[in-house]
Structure formats: C-alpha cells, structure tokens
Amino acid sequence: MLRLEGVNQFYGESHILWDLDLEVPEGECTCLMGRNGVGKTTLLKAVMGLLPVRSGSIRFDGRELAGRPAELRARLGIGYVPQGREIFPQLTVEENLRVGLGIRGPRARRIPGRVFELFPVLGEMLNRRGGDLSGGQQQQLAIGRALVLEPRLLILDEPNEGIQPNIVHQIGAVIRRLNREEGLTVLLVEQKLPFARRTAHRFNLVEKGRSVASGAIGQLDDTLVGRYLAV
Template sequence: MLDITGLNQYYGGSHILNHVNLSLAEGELVCLLGRNGVGKTTLMRAIMGMVNVRSGDIQFDGTQITRQATEQRARAGIGYVPQGREIFPLLTVEENLKLALAGRRDGLRKIPAQIYDLFPVLLEMKHRRGGDLSGGQQQQLAIGRALVLDPKILLLDEPTEGIQPNIVHEIGQVLRRLNRELGLGVLLVEQKLPFARQVADRFAIMERGHIQATGAMGDLNEELVQKYLTV
C-alpha cells in the first residue's frame, strides 16, 4: 500500500532522512519509534509532501507520489493527523469536520455518520469552537477530520502526547477498530511503548534519520528498547 525506498531529505546541510526504507501493507498498523529529533515527524511530513526530499521514492497504492502536491496525496487516500493537532480553534467542531469534505474523492458533502459513531463527544460538542475543547477532545477532532476524507491509510504523529489516560484508551480502541474491522492501514509515530504494544502489528525504529530495526511488535525486545529508545 505504501512503499518508501531510499528516501533522503536535508535541512540545510543536515541530513535528516538517510536512505529511509519503510513499507506499510494494506490493513497493517505499523508504529514508528525513536527518540526525539531522529526524523520521525520529518518522515511523516515527507510522505504527505509537506517537505521536499532530495532523492528516493514514495509509492502509494501502486502510484509514484514522490513529487505530488499534498492535496493530491490527500485526495488519493492518505489521511494525516499532525503532531499538535492543528485544528482551527475559532471554528466549531462541525465546521472543522466539514472543511475536510472538500478533499473527498466521492464528492460527499455531509459529515459521515461514522465519525460521530467513533467519537460521540464530537456530536455532543459539534457547535462548540475547537479551541474550547480539551486536549483529548481536540485530538479526537483531529483524527475525525482526517477520517472525513475516507482515507485508505492514516498517518498519526504522536496522537497520545499530552492526552489524559482515558482518552488515550479511547483512541487506542478507535485505532484497533478502524484497523481490524475496516482494514484501514495506519502508520503511527508514538513515544508511549505500552500504547504502541497495545495497538500495533509491527514496529520500525528510527535513529539518526535511518530505519535501524523492524519486526513484529512481539519481537520488540529489551535490547532494542535500551539501545534505541531509552533516554
């Protein structure tokens, strides 16, 4: 579904992504792990076309998208929930969700009922401004907004950061439901190992802009954790 081969990206003279190879199969949930500053967010932004890459290929659903605009990638079926959520604080919940309808491939012009089924709090608060929601509610709104696009895969950058535990649990349940019941592929950047182990099928560890280890989540052993993830 998503295949990244030999991806290189620079900020000035700094080599941020270093020959990155990563794949996400259809219906798979992969967690991208690594310490802060190793290039995880840059990789997510590169997949979405929000930063330019020097070389390498990104293929999605059999199509080369390396030079496509962000809007084209979203319309092709890549949903993205950025770190920090980036909702529109002065717009209502409903307005935030409706903005995403413009990117749907099928021309639908109303919010799918599934969004409110997954996140009932968004229905309860649909007339409240996004900026008035709690951090956890804003995260649910950000995920719901990405799902409005009816994506084939979903990219989430640290969705549990700064979120209260009960909402973290709810987000985990939603991701498992989307992945296991609906077959949605998910690439997840996450720092919380218990959450990653709970939801993911497979892991990839990034260090200094390079993928150092991959495997089934059950194979993420203490040696790898100590070498690449402990601070």
C-alpha cells in the same frame, strides 16, 4: 500499501533522513518509533508532501508521490493527523470536520456518521469552537477530521501526546477498531511502548534519520528498546 525506498531529506545543509526505507503493509498497523529528534515527524511530512525529499521513492499503491503536490495524498485516500493536532481554533467542531468534505468531491455533503459513532463527544459539541475544547477533545476532532476523508491509510503523529489517560485508552480502542475490524491501514508514530505493543502489528525503529530495525511487534525486545528507545 506504502513503501519508502532510499529517502533522503535535508534542512538546508543538514542531512535529516539517510537512505531511509519503510514499508507499511495493507491492512496492518505499523508503529514508527525512536527517540525525540531522530526524524520521525520529518518522515511523515515527507510522505504527506509537506517537505520535499532530495532523493528516493515514496509510493502509495504503486503510485509515486515524491515531488507531487501535497493535496494529491488526500485525494488518493491518505488521512493525516499531525503532531499538535493543528485544528482550526476559531472554527466550530462542525466546520473543522467539514473542511475535508471538499476533497471528496462535490457530492460529499455530509460528515460520515461513523465519526460521531467513534467520537460521540464531537456530536455533542458541533457548535463549540475548536479552541474551546480540551486537549483530548481536540485530538479526537483532529482524528475525526482525517476520517471525514474516508481514507484507506491513516497516518497519526503521536496522537497521545499530552492527552489524559482515559482519552488515550479511547483513542487506542478507536485505532484498533478501525484497523482490525474495518481493515484501515495505519502508520502510527508513538512514544508509549505499552500503547504501541497493544495497537501495532509491526514496528520500525529510526535512529539519526536511518531505519535501524523492523519486524513484527513481538520482536521488539528489551535489547532493541534499550538501544534505540530508552532515555
């Protein structure tokens, strides 16, 4: 569904992504992993059109995205949950969720009911400002906002960062349900190895901006963990 080939990206003169390849098969959950600062978030921002790439191909369902405007991704069915959530703190929960409706077109007027089915707390706090929610509730709101788009591909950048364990468990259950029961394709950046092994079908390891290993999640052995993930 999503394929990156030979992607290079720079910050000024600093070469961040080096001929990076990545494939996210349709209907599966792929976990992008690596130590802090190796380029994972940069890669996701490049996919979303938030950062330009110097060269290489980013294709979604065969359609080239590199060089195209960022808003095209949402229209094609890509939902994005950025690191740090980036909700609108002064807007209510309902207003945050409604932000995505306009992208779906003039006929989209209702927030999909499954958002509240997956995250009941959002339905209970519709009139509360986003900035007044706990960190875990804000993360649920950020995921719910992406799901309002009714995406075919959901991209999440460290959704469990700074979240209490019970919410981590709930988010994991939601991701597995969306992926395995509803067929939603997922690209996940995650540092927690047990969570990745419970949730993902495949992994891709990044080191210094390069893709260094990939395969089925069961192939993520102690040697690879020690070489590319251990601190």
